[in-house]
Amino acid sequence: MSGTFVGMPAFPKAAHEAVRNTTLRDNLRHATHTIRDKRARAVAELEDWERLREAGRRIKDHTLRHLDRYLVQLEESVTAAGGTVHWAADADEANRIVTRLVAETGESEVVKVKSMATQEIGLNEALEAAGMRAYETDLAELIVQLGHDRPSHILVPAIHRNRGEIRDIFRAQMGSWGRPAPDGLSDTPAELAEAARLHLREKFLRAKVGVSGANFMVAQTGTLVVVESEGNGRMCLTLPETLISVVGIEKIVPRWQDLEVFLQTLPRSSTAERMNPYTSMWTGTADTDGPRTFHLVLLDNGRTDALADEVGRQALRCIRCSACLNVCPVYERAGGHAYGSVYPGPIGAILSPQLRGTASEIDASLPYASSLCGACYEVCPVAIDIPEVLVHLRERVVQGGEVTRNGVKVRLRPARGHAAERAAMRATRWAFTHPGVLAGGQRLASRTRRFHPRSAPGPGRAWTATRDLPRVPAEPFRDWWRRTDGGKAGTGKGGAK
Amino acid sequence: MSGRDVVLGRVRRALGGPSAPPTTYDTDIDRGYLREHGERTVAQTVELLAENLADYRAVVHRCTHTDDELGLLVMRLLAERGARTVLVPPALPAHWLSSAGPTRVHDQAVSTARQLDRVDSVVTGCAVAIAETGTIVLDGSADQGRRRITLVPDHHICVVRVPDQVVSSVPQALSRLDPTRPLTWISGPSATSDIELDRVEGVHGPRTLEVVLVSEG
Ligand code: SF4
Numbered sequence: 001m002s003g004t005f006v007g008m009p010a011f012p013k014a015a016h017e018a019v020r021n022t023t024l025r026d027n028l029r030h031a032t033h034t035i036r037d038k039r040a041r042a043v044a045e046l047e048d049w050e051r052l053r054e055a056g057r058r059i060k061d062h063t064l065r066h067l068d069r070y071l072v073q074l075e076e077s078v079t080a081a082g083g084t085v086h087w088a089a090d091a092d093e094a095n096r097i098v099t100r101l102v103a104e105t106g107e108s109e110v111v112k113v114k115s116m117a118t119q120e121i122g123l124n125e126a127l128e129a130a131g132m133r134a135y136e137t138d139l140a141e142l143i144v145q146l147g148h149d150r151p152s153h154i155l156v157p158a159i160h161r162n163r164g165e166i167r168d169i170f171r172a173q174m175g176s177w178g179r180p181a182p183d184g185l186s187d188t189p190a191e192l193a194e195a196a197r198l199h200l201r202e203k204f205l206r207a208k209v210g211v212s213g214a215n216f217m218v219a220q221t222g223t224l225v226v227v228e229s230e231g232n233g234r235m236c237l238t239l240p241e242t243l244i245s246v247v248g249i250e251k252i253v254p255r256w257q258d259l260e261v262f263l264q265t266l267p268r269s270s271t272a273e274r275m276n277p278y279t280s281m282w283t284g285t286a287d288t289d290g291p292r293t294f295h296l297v298l299l300d301n302g303r304t305d306a307l308a309d310e311v312g313r314q315a316l317r318c319i320r321c322s323a324c325l326n327v328c329p330v331y332e333r334a335g336g337h338a339y340g341s342v343y344p345g346p347i348g349a350i351l352s353p354q355l356r357g358t359a360s361e362i363d364a365s366l367p368y369a370s371s372l373c374g375a376c377y378e379v380c381p382v383a384i385d386i387p388e389v390l391v392h393l394r395e396r397v398v399q400g401g402e403v404t405r406n407g408v409k410v411r412l413r414p415a416r417g418h419a420a421e422r423a424a425m426r427a428t429r430w431a432f433t434h435p436g437v438l439a440g441g442q443r444l445a446s447r448t449r450r451f452h453p454r455s456a457p458g459p460g461r462a463w464t465a466t467r468d469l470p471r472v473p474a475e476p477f478r479d480w481w482r483r484t485d486g487g488k489a490g491t492g493k494g495g496a497k
Numbered sequence: 498m499s500g501r502d503v504v505l506g507r508v509r510r511a512l513g514g515p516s517a518p519p520t521t522y523d524t525d526i527d528r529g530y531l532r533e534h535g536e537r538t539v540a541q542t543v544e545l546l547a548e549n550l551a552d553y554r555a556v557v558h559r560c561t562h563t564d565d566e567l568g569l570l571v572m573r574l575l576a577e578r579g580a581r582t583v584l585v586p587p588a589l590p591a592h593w594l595s596s597a598g599p600t601r602v603h604d605q606a607v608s609t610a611r612q613l614d615r616v617d618s619v620v621t622g623c624a625v626a627i628a629e630t631g632t633i634v635l636d637g638s639a640d641q642g643r644r645r646i647t648l649v650p651d652h653h654i655c656v657v658r659v660p661d662q663v664v665s666s667v668p669q670a671l672s673r674l675d676p677t678r679p680l681t682w683i684s685g686p687s688a689t690s691d692i693e694l695d696r697v698e699g700v701h702g703p704r705t706l707e708v709v710l711v712s713e714g
Contacts (some may be wrong), residue, residue: 031694051530062525066516068508081677087500089507097500103602139700140691156691162690170632189692193700200701205610221676231648231702238644239610249504254522256676260668261530264610271690275630275667278702279642279682286679287605289643407507 001362002363011338024335031159032326038272039323039379045274046264055261057383060317063219063252064307070252071298077222081284082296088246090301090406094336095126097297098211098244102132105242105293107208113233114138115213115228116154116320117246117299119342120355121470123211134211135177136201137232139196146173152336152344154322155270160335170173174199175344210236210291214247217296217320223283224296227266227276237280237373237401243291248299250307250316262319265381269321302355308404315350317382324376324386330369338465339366346376357405358397358412367393508529533665534629542628543659547710549631553685554698555706567711569596570652571620574600574707578652580617588641593656594620604646613645618652619703624680625707626657627670633708634656634670636678644681653703655683659710 043049063070075085086101088094102110110127112118112134124134124145136145144151144156147169158166167187174181179199185191195347212233224245226233237243253259267276284293292314307313325331325345336344340362341352349366358364367390370382376386400414498506509515537545549559558574560566572595574584583599594601602616622640624634635641648654658664664670674680685693687702698704 027693034694044502046534047531048534051527055527055530062519062522065512067518068505069519071505087504089503093500096680121573137701138691139689143691149708156694158691159694165588166692185593189695189697192692193689193697197700201614218676223676229687230689231692232700234644234648234681235701238648249508254519257668257671258526260671263667263671273553273684275553275627275682275684276631277684277686277688279680280681281676281680283677283679286614286637289637289645289679298504300504300507300677304504304511309512404511407503407510414609452562 001099011334011362011369022336023162023165024331027160027162028332028335031153034330035272036323036326036379039269039326042268042272042274049265052261052265053381053383056265056318056319056381056442058254059258059261060250060382061314063254064250064313064316067249067252067307069427070254071249073219074217074222074252075298077218077220078284078294078296079222081222083222083284083296086295086297088301091121094121094246094297094299094301095123098123098246099126099132101242101244101295102127102209103130104211107242108132109203109207109238110134110209110211110244111203111207111236112141112142113210113212113236114157114230115211115246116342117213117248118211119151120300121246121299129159135200137200137203137236138228139193139230139232139373142196143169146170146177151335151342153325154320154343154345154347155325156322157460160337160395163192166192168197170199178202179222198383200235204232204235204239205238207236209242210240210242212236212243212245214245214251215266216259217247217252218254218259219252219254219384223256223281225259225479226280227263228279229277231269231278231474236277236382237282239288240291242293242295244295246297246299248301249303250318261263266321267317267381269319269323269381276440301495302357302406304352304407305404306354308409309354309392312350314384315347315354316349317384318351319382320347321381323379323381323386327375327379328370329373329375330371334369341366341390346370346386347384350384350386350393353393357403358393364397367391367397377455504647504650511514522652525592531597537628537665539660542665543663543710545567545658546628546631546663547624548631549628550633550685550708551631553631554688555631555685555708557708557710559710559712563713565592565595567656567709568592571656572598574654574709575620578618578705580652582616582618584613584619584642584646584650585614586621586640586646588619588639589622590640596623601672603635606644610645612647613649616650617648619650620656621647622656622658623662625670625673626659626663627665627667628663629666632670633683634674635681635683636674637680637683638678644679647681647683652705654707654709656709656711659712661713671709690702 078085086097127134140158153159164187170181181195209254214224216229267273328346331345339348341348343351349369353363353366355364370390372387400412403412509682550557557609560570580599582602584602624636628632686698686706687700688698
């Protein structure tokens with residue numbers, strides 16, 4: 001996975017910085033608490049929620065087990081409907097394909113709908129290097145782009161910014177990207193949204209090329225689905241002459257009917273709505289309605305490496321609802337940026353190390369950025385057992401072993417004595433030296449006991465024993481807290497530059 | 498090797514070889530969830546639709562199909578809005594708009610988005626409406642037009658024939674829809690919660706959505 005936050009400090013260091021930033025922390029707490037309560041109410045409206053969740057899990061598992069078949073079927077149906085399918089093994093290849101497709105239109109500007117996949121591959125930067133400009137059109141992405149910032153949440157990428165900061169960014173930056181902010185812009189959300197509407201409208205109306213991702217692709221029909229709120233998605237999917245969609249290969253569902261599960265679980269899990277304001281579905285190209293040219297770029301970029309891992313592969317079920325972020329005590333305190341990837345929170349902690357491998361400090365530390373409280377699993381609409389995968393990845397960091405990287409089986413060396421080990425230790429200490437984080441962990445500690453690292457076989461156990469890894473079940477937190485002088489012994493290093 | 502060969506090769510190696518045909522689809526997937534939630538009469542389903550539309554800030558109106566009621570209602574809504582021009586899809590039933598009122602603008606193949614941006618309102622039908630979620634779905638039929646006409650103007654009036662076009666649930670809606678058509682699902686006016694998770698209605702799509710539930714006779 002390239003194009004991500006190169007040179008990112010490992011989790012605990014970035015998390016320390018975030019915790020010191022009280023504005024960030026307050027914004028985050030307010031936002032995540034609001035949304036998690038709303039989600040609970042939206043989910044409680046459906047008495048068959050658990051059945052829907054189970055169906056979602058099974059649809060995705062079935063698809064992954066036959067992924068080669070469904071990819072080929074999807075290619076056939078998209079092609080039959082007038083689209084063109086491209087395949088990209090990694091970020092560079094995807095960026096090359098998209099850059100070439102844009103160049104072929106003769107245009108040098110594209111409008112973009114928020115898409116995790118294009119962030120993951122660093123598409124905007126690749127287009128910029130080729131002299132093209134990509135305009136983000138989702139309000140939060142616009143805030144991030146204008147603020148020269150990084151997204152910190154899957155669904156609400158500017159969740160770390162409050163209204164005053166947003167107004168300042170709009171006032172200072174809109175003018176250099178197009179229509180300036182209106183005079184006397186205040187910090188009320190309605191006025192800020194209006195400013196974004198005016199700023200972006202001129203871009204939509206003249207756009208010739210749109211770039212999107214997709215929430216779902218239906219193999220049977222070749223239909224792509226984009227779920228959104230603001231209408232910027234509809235603009236980008238409908239008005240341009242050329243549409244280029246970059247979509248991870250795991251976004252497939254087999255049949256049209258399968259959407260009936262996810263269109264019920266996704267909106268309630270993500271924005272806590274019965275249904276999000278707009279959902280667009282398109283199948284190839286239509287004669288007079290919408291783009292005349294449609295390209296679908298199917299992206300691997302580490303996904304097949306995750307697929308090769310029978311425990312880790314469940315991360316590919318993710319429908320990016322962000323419910324797991326909103327309930328996570330670690331995310332709430334550390335903030336999205338600490339995860340060093342476009343995928344923050346619990347899902348990021350299991351997805352990034354699988355997509356990118358655990359060679360870097362940040363990726364090796366991510367599986368430790370959790371207190372294993374299990375709240376993420378409970379809210380996940382496709383029942384990804386995130387604690388199970390975290391423990392599995394910890395074992396991999398500690399013990400090494402066989403993994404697949406870029407499609408090739410390699411043997412990972414144990415982390416002992418390496419920078420990765422130290423990063424992992426610091427992340428663990430960080431999670432365990434923040435009482436609020438741990439309180440969440442202890443709440444469900446007995447229920448998740450089986451996930452804790454002390455159950456790791458042989459080498460893992462040896463490592464944890466000699467490395468003084470704080471294990472919740474082995475040593476009550478209070479004892480450990482006292483013994484390590486409030487954890488200070490462990491945190492100093494993590495916070496050092 | 499092409500990107501295609503590389504990716505498919507990796508998928509197959511990850512799965513331990515090319516996968517078997519997915520004949521286990523039906524047994525793998527447990528559809529034990531409900532086809533709809535709760536038991537309601539037809540009238541109650543329509544009522545629920547109205548409630549849920551309103552809950553997400555669509556403005557709901559009702560009328561019957563008799564005595565040109567619909568045409569007069571639509572005309573009144575356009576007048577209240579101060580609309581001088583109204584976009585119409587290729588085949589809006591004649592009696593949905595009475596002859597007086599705003600200038601009709603037809604969506605031509607050559608119309609640019611900028612031209613549509615100068616039109617005040619748009620009136621369309623819909624393909625199906627979903628009571629449980631307060632959603633209307635457009636499928637580009639002749640009474641709905643191309644997707645862009647319900648997107649660019651700031652005011653959308655959508656006519657739903659009740660109870661014919663109303664279903665209870667998302668599963669029921671999907672089974673009525675044709676995936677080969679471009680589909681737009683609309684649940685209230687556009688909205689954003691990107692600023693401190695405060696919901697603000699009206700960003701890029703029409704900021705006002707009015708839904709007219711018209712009952713037969
Ligand atoms: S892991 Fe589950 S809860 Fe988290 S974003 Fe993905 S689908 Fe949602």
